[in-house]
Amino acid sequence: MIKNRFRSAKMDNTRRLFLQSSVAAGAATAAGLSWSGIANALGSSEKLEVAAIRFGTTADVGDTGSSRVGAKIGEVASPLKTTAMLFKDGATQVCLVAWDIGGSIEYTKDLVTRRLGIPRENVLVFSSHNHSGAPTGAGDPPPYFYSIPYEAPEKRKLTGFGKRLFGQLDDALKRLPKMLEPVTVWHAEGSEDRITYCRKGYRADGSTFFMREEDRVLYGKDFNGDIDRQAPVVVFKNASGRPVAGLVQFTGHPVTSYHPEKPVVHGDWPQVATDIVGRELAGGSGDPVPVGFLQGCCGDVNSKEMFVGGVERAIEFGEMLGSSYISALSNLTASDRPGMNFTMAPADVPCGELPSAQVLRAEIAEMKDFIKRADAGDENTITCVGLNFPHALTPKYRGALIEAVLPWSEWALDLQVTGRADTAMKAIDMPVHVMRLGDVGILGLSCEPFQGIGRRFRELSPLPLSIPCGYTNGSHGYITDSPNTGDREYMSAFYRYTKFRPPLAKPAGDVLADSGVKALKSFL
Structure with missing residues (x-):
């Protein structure tokens, strides 16, 4: 009936969108998306609106840092930055929170949902996975190694840092809806190869090991091995062509200013680079444009000089990455596709057998x-x-x-x-978060994914620019791609730090990339 009616009628914009929605619904159902996800996918009015605010929160010397031996924070070298963004397309709204801390996911989702009235599944919390951080905002930090969901999040109380952080976030959330303005989506992809290295090493007997900094320098001072060099930039411009917000991504554990027994609070190189882009987009006038940092699939990638680099070196690395982003800005391309789609798509990462x-x-x-x-x-x-x-x-x-x-x-x-x-469990239920902004696809994974997962997503994606991200809405810990499954070093055998899941089985995390690609295709 729908086909006959449209065949005989003029294809105006409203009907065209309705027909696209019908096709998308069928594709989304075939991809195994939830009905709530399909509703989000169909909500596109092709008019994307964006609002963003970025702020910093200062931790306290003497607080407990991220240390397994109870070491206290001895230095606060910078505030920790948070970027809150609200995206709106028709009836669909998505709130993105990108920050330099970890944890506090449930508390954040509760706050955003209460303040903005949007579904919890439409709240995305991205962590840069910065290791030089303060305590998590809501109560005691979770165990250093843990499994999702966190235990008894309702029993947690805000720390002093948490009260400041969430007070600022609540204030930002109150302001964002009134700041929404129509935007177009622009994108570019830079390259950076100076600050990271592949931290999975291989011995002569074929066994694997975590390549620490003292091991890396034996391969040569500037060794980096197999790394992701992509440094994508996404810019949202208003009707006058002025940038109002941005997103950047890069792949690598931010550990240059980190030492677990001598905790220092610093945003490390992701924060430095992100601030540089914000100032550049502002054009030297007024406040920096709010920009959020998205961490890539860095399960097997570190920044150089872990435990020995310090704050000064982290700043230098941030300036290097920032310069790569700025170089990419000269090649910004406007998206051909308008609007936004968002969904959560199912994915089950298979588990294998227990050792004898x-x-x-x-x-x-x-x-x-x-x-x-x-x-x-x-x-x-x-x-x-x-x-x-x-x-x-x-x-x-x-x-x-x-x-x-x-x-x-x-x-x-x-x-x-x-x-x-x-x-023992047979698979890990790990839904993926999939977002399309113009010609840009974003995949959010609730784990520390190996870079092979991100590469698979980029290679199979139907969009011009695809950005795979880990550390989204919490973490199930390290998830290997298929080729790295079964090895024994820290990252590949992380299941031993969980409570409790068996080893992964191939194709392991590749299913996350595949689910994300299916969702993207259902949008088009």
């Missing part, structure tokens, strides 16, 4: 011996059960890292000896 009881017993014995020697100050505590640690960490800290692995092995052994191994 024999293997687990041997590893438990090895770990207990390691912890005992580390507690005694033995400097020869560098490798254990496939994990390796740098001399830059004290034996006490190395022992704490192994203490975090031991519970998993004891859990797995208990399942094996009691005949319950088949009760």
